[in-house]
Amino acid sequence: MPKPVITVDDIRAVEPGGVLPVPAEAIVTDLAREIAQANRISLVASDHLTTAVPSPGGRPTLAIGADHGPSLPMKEALKPYLAELGYTVLDCGTFTPDAVDYPDIAYAVAKQVANGTAWRGIIIDGAGIGSCMAANKVPGIRAALCYNEAMARNSREHNDANVLTLGAGMIGLNLARQIVETWLKTDFGGGRHQRRVNKIVEIEQRFLKG
Incomplete structure (x- = not known):
């Protein structure tokens, strides 16, 4: 054929x-x-596109990416877990153990969220810090590095984070699963938090205009 x-x-x-x-x-x-x-x-x-059975209401697509080292196996372990939660998973790489640069992966995930292809994004590197910095350079992205469930909940309730970064060298897989599930299930609080998020957006727009 x-x-x-x-x-x-x-x-x-x-x-x-x-x-x-x-x-x-x-x-x-x-x-x-x-x-x-x-x-x-x-x-x-x-x-690399994992389609899950939609949950009631139809859950949207999650973009996920990771660099090499411990990040790659964590990504691969999280993909079926996300599918079990009812999401469609868009894998943005990396796909092999070969060394890659985390900003490239962060951008690959962030742009899918920024352009509306993905609802939210998850990025994994060794500490989660660099990927968070890189993702936040993409207009429209509010990335948050979370090492525990409280941070995940706060990033959603207070900051309406649309990208989550994880440090595979800092946390284990079980905690990563807990953080991800909490982050996905927590709604934005609105109210006074909306006013503050609006100011974040305004700062971004000032520099885009310049």
């Missing part, structure tokens, strides 16, 4: 900044790759 070919037409059918699932055996033409890069379209192997 001939291998599927991803062409320019396939790329142009995707919104700029979006995601195109690509079968593992597919051939992507050089021009298609160039146009995808120019339009910030992520070509993600379709076997």
